[in-house]
Every structure is written in structure tokens, then in C-alpha cells.
Amino acid sequence: MRRRPWAIGFVIFLGLVLSGGGYAAATNVVQSEVSSADQVAEGRKLFLANCASCHGSNGEGAIGGPSLIGVGAASVDFQVGTGRMPGQASGPQLYKKPVQFTEEQIAAMAAYVASLAPGPAIPDAEYLRTTGDDIDLTHGSELFRINCAMCHNAVGAGGALTEGKFAPALGGVTEKHIYEAMVTGPQNMPVFNDANLTPEDKRDIIAYLKWVEENDSVGGYELASIGPVAEGLFVWIFGLGFIIAITVWLGAKAN
Amino acid sequence: MSEIEKTYPAGLATNIQKPISDPGIEPHRVRMTDKSEKAARGAEQQIAVMFGISIVGAFIAIWGFVAFPINSLADTRNGALWMGIGMALSLLGIGFGAVHWAKTLMPDHEVSEARHQARTPDEARAQAIAIIKTADAESGFTRRKLIRRSLYGALAVFPIPALVIFGDLGPQVGDTLKHTIWKKGVRLVRDSHEGGTPIKASEVTLGSVFHVVPENLKDIEDHGEKLNQKAKAAVLLVRVEPSELKEDPAKASWSYDGIVAYSKICTHVGCPVALYEQHTHHLLCPCHQSTFDLADHCKVIFGPAARPLPQLAIEVDAEGYLVAQGDFTEPVGPSFWDIRQS
Numbered sequence: 001m002r003r004r005p006w007a008i009g010f011v012i013f014l015g016l017v018l019s020g021g022g023y024a025a026a027t028n029v030v031q032s033e034v035s036s037a038d039q040v041a042e043g044r045k046l047f048l049a050n051c052a053s054c055h056g057s058n059g060e061g062a063i064g065g066p067s068l069i070g071v072g073a074a075s076v077d078f079q080v081g082t083g084r085m086p087g088q089a090s091g092p093q094l095y096k097k098p099v100q101f102t103e104e105q106i107a108a109m110a111a112y113v114a115s116l117a118p119g120p121a122i123p124d125a126e127y128l129r130t131t132g133d134d135i136d137l138t139h140g141s142e143l144f145r146i147n148c149a150m151c152h153n154a155v156g157a158g159g160a161l162t163e164g165k166f167a168p169a170l171g172g173v174t175e176k177h178i179y180e181a182m183v184t185g186p187q188n189m190p191v192f193n194d195a196n197l198t199p200e201d202k203r204d205i206i207a208y209l210k211w212v213e214e215n216d217s218v219g220g221y222e223l224a225s226i227g228p229v230a231e232g233l234f235v236w237i238f239g240l241g242f243i244i245a246i247t248v249w250l251g252a253k254a255n
Numbered sequence: 256m257s258e259i260e261k262t263y264p265a266g267l268a269t270n271i272q273k274p275i276s277d278p279g280i281e282p283h284r285v286r287m288t289d290k291s292e293k294a295a296r297g298a299e300q301q302i303a304v305m306f307g308i309s310i311v312g313a314f315i316a317i318w319g320f321v322a323f324p325i326n327s328l329a330d331t332r333n334g335a336l337w338m339g340i341g342m343a344l345s346l347l348g349i350g351f352g353a354v355h356w357a358k359t360l361m362p363d364h365e366v367s368e369a370r371h372q373a374r375t376p377d378e379a380r381a382q383a384i385a386i387i388k389t390a391d392a393e394s395g396f397t398r399r400k401l402i403r404r405s406l407y408g409a410l411a412v413f414p415i416p417a418l419v420i421f422g423d424l425g426p427q428v429g430d431t432l433k434h435t436i437w438k439k440g441v442r443l444v445r446d447s448h449e450g451g452t453p454i455k456a457s458e459v460t461l462g463s464v465f466h467v468v469p470e471n472l473k474d475i476e477d478h479g480e481k482l483n484q485k486a487k488a489a490v491l492l493v494r495v496e497p498s499e500l501k502e503d504p505a506k507a508s509w510s511y512d513g514i515v516a517y518s519k520i521c522t523h524v525g526c527p528v529a530l531y532e533q534h535t536h537h538l539l540c541p542c543h544q545s546t547f548d549l550a551d552h553c554k555v556i557f558g559p560a561a562r563p564l565p566q567l568a569i570e571v572d573a574e575g576y577l578v579a580q581g582d583f584t585e586p587v588g589p590s591f592w593d594i595r596q597s
Contacts, residue, residue, distance in 0.1 A: 146446050146466050150529040150541060161530060162537045162546050162557070185462050188532035190493070195458035196445075196465055218328045220336060254358040255287050 043112025046105055050086055059116050064090075071184065072119020073110035078180035080106045082173075084187075092164035093187060120183040127199040128175040130207040137211055140204030147192060148205070155212045157225035161188065171213050175206045280365050288359045298359040302352045309348025316341025433586045435469075435488040437567060442470040443492060443516065443577045453576045454492065459514050462533045465492040467516065469579065487587055489519040490567050491529055492577070493549060495536060501551040509568035511577065516567040517553050518587040521545055523560040525588045538564070561590055 048057060054064030061067030065087075068075070079085035083097040101109070110122065129135065145154060153159050156170030165188055170178065182202050185191035197205070223230035287294040319337025323330045391397055444451035446466040450473035454465055467490040475481040497513040509515075517538070521528045526542035536550040545558030553564035565587050568580035586594055 142448060147464075150527065159530075159541070161532060162535065162539050162544075165532065165535075167530075185533055188534050190464035190531050190533045191460060191462040193458070193460050193463055195455070195460075196463055216332070218332050220332055250354060253284065253286075254363070 039108050039111045040115045042105075043108035043110070043115075046101070046109050047112050051109070054087070059113060068113050068116065070117040070119045071113060073114035073122050074120040074180040075184040075186070076110040076113045077106060077122050078177055078184060078186055080109060081180075082177055093166065096168065120180070123176060123179040123183070123199070123202075127203045128179060128206065129203060130175065130210040134200075135207045136204050137208050139201070140206070140208030143197060143201055144205050144208055147197065151189075153225060153227075155217075155222075155225045156209050159226075170209055175210070178206050178209065179203075280367055283365060286359065286363060289363075295360060298355070302356045302360075305348050305352030305355060307348070309345045309352065312341045312344025312346075312348055314341070316345060432588070432591060435582055435587060436471055436475075436484050437469050437488055437579045437582045438471070439579065439581045440572065441579045442572070443467045443490065443569065443579065444470045444472075446489070455575045456511055456514060456571050456577055457575065459492060459494045459577070461494050461496060461513070463494055464531050466519070466529065467492045486525075487520065489527065490516045491519045491531065491538070492516045492569075493531060495550055499536070499550050503552060506552065506566065506568075509566055509580070511569055511571055514569065514577070515549065516569050516577075516579075517547075517549065517564045518567065518583060520564075520588040521560055522555075522562045522564060522588065522590060523558070528564060 047055075047059070051059075051065075051068075054062055055066070055068050056062045059068035061069075076085075080101055081099060083099045084094045086100060087094050088097065099106075113119075114121065144152075144156075148156075151159055151161065151167035152170055153167075158167050158169035160166050167189070173181075179202055180186075181189060182192040182197065182205070183194070192202070217225070223234060288298050289295075316338045319334055319339075319341055323334035323337070325331055325334065396403055442453040443465075444453050444467065446468050451468060451470070453470060454467070459465060468485055469488050469490075472481060472485055472488065475484060492514065493516075494512075494514045500510065500513060500515070502510065519527050519529055521540045521542065523540065523543055523545050526540050528538055528540040528545070528547065530539035530541060531537070531549065532539070536548060537556070538547040538549045538553065540546070540558065540560065543559050545560035546556050547553040547560070547564055548556050552566060555561070555563060565583040565585050567583055569577050570580050572578045
């Protein structure tokens with residue numbers, strides 16, 4: 001019976017998407033950077049309808065989900081903005097899936113959660129740039145290799161963790177979401193706060209990832225960049241297959 | 256009596272009354288190229304084409320080298336690709352041509368060579384024994400004990416200089432496996448090729464991970480030595496909710512307000528263990544999946560590692576920076592036979 005409020009919430013949400021989303025699209029309201037009391041109130045409504053069954057009616061946490069006090073707007077923007085929240089089913093890890101809310105709704109929920117206690121904010125556009133004279137790709141690459149590559153792979157192809165968990169591939173993830181993941185540490189990812197990696201460091205890391213995404217692999221076809229397993233399989237099938245074919249031809253008599 | 260003629264009690268041995276008969280040589284099959292002059296000419300042309308491909312391949316390899324001067328990373332790829340294709344064609348063209356030539360045009364009459372008897376004839380054996388006996392009698396090897404024994408002694412001592420000389424090649428391992436450059440008061444700094452900056456305890460927020468090296472690493476001038484020392488001294492710094500730490504009372508002073516530091520070098524075969532999960536506190540080694548529970552003194556909970564990752568005792572200096580209380584109390588990295596002896 002615990003899922004019932006969620007189901008009701010979903011119906012409400014559908015109604016909101018159809019009415020509110022349509023209204024927003026038609027009027028093209030310019031969103032203010034500072035969250036207004038109205039936005040927080042709207043966020044609280046959405047929160048109660050969609051999140052409260054697991055996170056508690058005041059975001060204090062419940063059996064299904066952790067406390068959201070102090071997680072900040074960045075957390076909400078990442079979790080809801082990548083479709084990981086609302087969660088589909090419990091398991092080792094929540095998956096990325098189609099986003100369930102509009103930009104305005106996510107911003108409202110983020111404003112509400114941010115109003116509970118101070119936490120990481122949604123990053124400034126200045127730190128989401130991937131081009132510019134002050135961006136140091138080499139530095140970003142070094143930081144990525146020191147802090148991130150052990151889980152996410154040297155070119156961000158992702159990798160396995162313990163007991164069914166995994167570090168997701170970073171290709172196609174928006175600059176904002178990468179930044180928010182670093183600053184909030186979603187699920188089992190550790191936190192990289194601004195004292196560890198400054199906003200400039202984070203910007204360089206994101207720029208490096210985007211560079212890798214946009215440029216061809218130097219070594220030719222990268223076989224998903226997952227390293228020796230894929231490469232070994234290729235050699236076993238095609239390399240050894242070629243050698244066996246030649247051996248058969250060598251041993252066969254001419255017609 | 257040959258093997259076939261022997262009789263065996265029923266049920267004891269396999270029946271070898273009817274061994275597989277010698278199939279002999281297969282009947283000769285005449286090749287197309289032997290039957291028809293046209294086919295032979297065709298094969299000749301095919302072989303010439305293969306050798307021709309080899310020549311073209313060689314030029315492709317030269318073109319690949321010349322046409323892609325290395326100005327960017329992409330040029331490296333294209334140059335290497337075309338040189339590789341060219342060289343492969345060049346080599347394979349000669350190889351395939353030669354084999355095709357041998358198979359289609361060179362004589363194909365069957366030849367059989369009988370195997371030699373493996374055993375040396377008795378006559379030759381007797382001769383060899385006679386030679387040895389004569390040599391023994393003439394040299395007095397058996398009779399003159401003093402000579403024989405002193406020769407044994409000389410042969411035994413002879414290799415010793417080599418052992419001493421080769422044993423002295425390269426530096427002695429000494430106690431390098433047992434110590435790192437961590438010392439009391441050495442600051443923990445961020446891993447960076449530029450030397451790294453020190454870390455304040457207040458900067459290590461809950462769930463944070465810092466990849467750390469000792470501050471005195473940057474004082475090492477020699478690059479090789481620096482890498483050797485870094486390979487032993489690398490540390491992972493994490494803050495865990497103090498209530499979630501299962502601390503041994505004897506080691507309770509090794510952490511600082513939930514901040515713990517562990518060697519990043521796996522105790523299995525020395526891979527860098529750095530895959531940390533914030534909520535399960537699992538620390539995973541990517542090489543062989545050894546998993547350590549960071550909240551429980553890095554106890555091994557899965558995989559081939561045999562002992563926990565050594566913990567670096569830390570404290571905070573007067574300026575609030577994290578410093579080591581001293582070196583690790585046990586060797587870092589893969590275990591070895593006398594690891595427990597200090």
C-alpha cells in the first residue's frame with residue numbers, strides 16, 4: 001500500500017504537465033535565478049505528491065529513502081534531471097531513465113529542497129563552459145585520471161563496482177549534470193567538494209570529457225573503450241580465426 | 256615374439272588381434288595445373304598478382320609514412336593505419352604467392368621416408384662402453400681417488416665466484432619493502448604532478464575522497480626514485496560518519512573525527528585500490544576484485560587479497576592541516592614471506 005500516494009501523485013503530475021507545461025510553453029516566462037516564495041511553495045506541492053512517500057513529508061527521510069535536508073538544489077537537479085528520481089524500483093543502483101518532470105517543475109522542487117537547509121547549488125554557467133582560453137584540458141585530464149578514472153574509465157566509458165553497482169558512462173551527460181554529480185556525490189559516488197576540486201578544476205574536467213567525446217580516438221576504432229576484454233575478444237575471434245583459415249589453406253592440396 | 260602374437264587372459268587386456276592396418280599412401284591425384292596448360296598459366300598469373308600486391312603494399316607503406324607527417328594526434332592514427340596495411344600486404348603477398356606457387360606449380364609427387372629404429376644398435380653400444388672403460392683405465396679415474404675427489408671439489412667451488420658476482424648486481428632490496436617516506440608531521444597533499452597542496456581537515460567533508468601523497472615526495476629530485484616512493488606512499492583519504500566506523504580501540508587515535516587514511520596499494524599484487532563507494536564503504540581493487548571494508552579497518556570482504564590495507568595514522572597540525580603520525584606500521588603492498596618480521 002506504500003506505493004499508492006505515488007500513483008496518485010503520478011496522476012496529479014500528468015495533469016500538471018498537461019496544464020502547467022502547456023501554460024509555461026505558451027507564455028514563455030523568464031525564470032528568475034533567485035527562487036521566489038511561490039516557486040518554493042510550488043516545489044513543496046510537487047515534493048509532497050511525488051517524493052514524500054520515500055523521503056518523508058518534510059524531506060527528513062523515511063524507510064524508502066534518505067533525508068534530503070542539506071543535499072541542496074544541485075542534488076535535486078541531478079537526480080530528477082537525469083530521470084534517476086523518482087526511483088522506479090529498489091536495487092543496487094537507480095538507473096537513468098526518461099525525465100519525468102519539466103524544467104520548471106525540477107527547478108521548483110530544487111528550490112524547495114534548497115530551502116530546507118543550505119546545500120550545493122545548481123552550478124553557475126561560468127563553470128560549465130568547455131571552450132575558452134582559460135580552460136586547461138591537460139589539467140582536466142590529469143585531475144580526471146587522479147580522481148575519477150579508477151571508476152569511470154580513463155575516457156569516461158564507465159565501469160563495474162561491487163555487488164551489482166557500476167560507475168555510469170559519461171558520454172552524453174550534460175555539463176551541468178557532471179558538475180552536480182561531482183559536488184553532490186549521487187548514490188555511491190564520493191563527494192568532490194569545492195575545497196578538493198575547485199569550480200575551475202571541475203570546469204577543466206568537464207571540458208576534458210567533452211573533448212574526448214567530440215574527438216576521434218587516436219588508436220582507431222575503440223571497441224567501446226572498455227580495454228583488454230573487448231580487444232582480447234576481437235583478437236581471439238578475428239586474429240586466431242585468420243590464422244586457422246591460413247593453416248587450413250596451407251594444409252589443403254591444390255585442386 | 257611380437258606384440259601381436261602375444262596372448263592375454265580374457266578380460267585383462269584389450270584385443271589387439273586386429274590392429275589398424277597401415278593405410279599406405281593415398282593414390283596420387285593429378286592437379287588441374289598438371290592436366291591443363293591453361294590452368295597452369297592461370298596459376299602463374301595468380302602468383303604474379305600476389306607478388307604484385309606485395310610490391311603495391313610496400314609503396315602504400317612508404318606513402319603512409321610520407322603522406323601523414325605527424326602534426327596532430329589524428330595524423331598518427333592515419334599514418335600508422337596505412338603503414339600497417341601496406342606492410343601487411345607486402346609481407347602477406349610474398350607469403351601467399353610462394354605458398355600458392357608451391358601448391359599449384361611445383362612438383363607434387365608423394366615421398367615417404369621410413370622411420371629409424373630409435374634404439375642404438377648393440378654393436379655401437381658395446382663400442383661406446385669399451386671407449387669409456389679404456390678411458391677410465393688409461394686415466395686412472397677410478398683408481399686414483401685423490402685426483403678424482405679433488406676434481407669434484409674444484410668443480411663444486413668453480414661456480415661460486417659467479418654467484419658472488421651476479422648476486423651483487425643491482426641494489427639490495429634491504430628494508431625498502433617495509434618503509435615508505437611517510438614520517439611524523441609530514442603533511443598529506445593532493446596527488447598532482449606539480450607537487451600538490453596540503454589538505455585541511457575541514458576540507459574533507461562527509462563522503463569526500465582525496466587522493467593523497469606525502470608532501471616530502473616533491474623533495475625527491477630523481478624521477479625514478481620519486482615514482483618508486485610514490486608507488487609505495489599513495490594514500491586514500493576519506494571522511495566517514497564517525498558512528499559508522501568500527502574502530503579497534505587500539506587504533507582509535509589513528510583517525511581524526513571520522514577521517515581515515517589507507518594505503519592505496521592492494522595487498523594482493525599491488526594494484527591501486529581506489530574505487531570507493533560512499534555509502535557501502537566498499538573499497539574495490541579493479542584488477543582482481545578484492546573488496547575492502549573501509550569502515551572496518553579495510554578488512555578484506557571479498558577477493559584474493561589476504562590482509563587488510565595498512566592504515567596511515569593521521570592527526571592535525573597547528574594550522575589545521577592533516578599530517579601523518581608516522582610511517583605505516585606494517586609493509587604496504589603485496590605480502591611476502593617474512594612480512595611480519597620487523
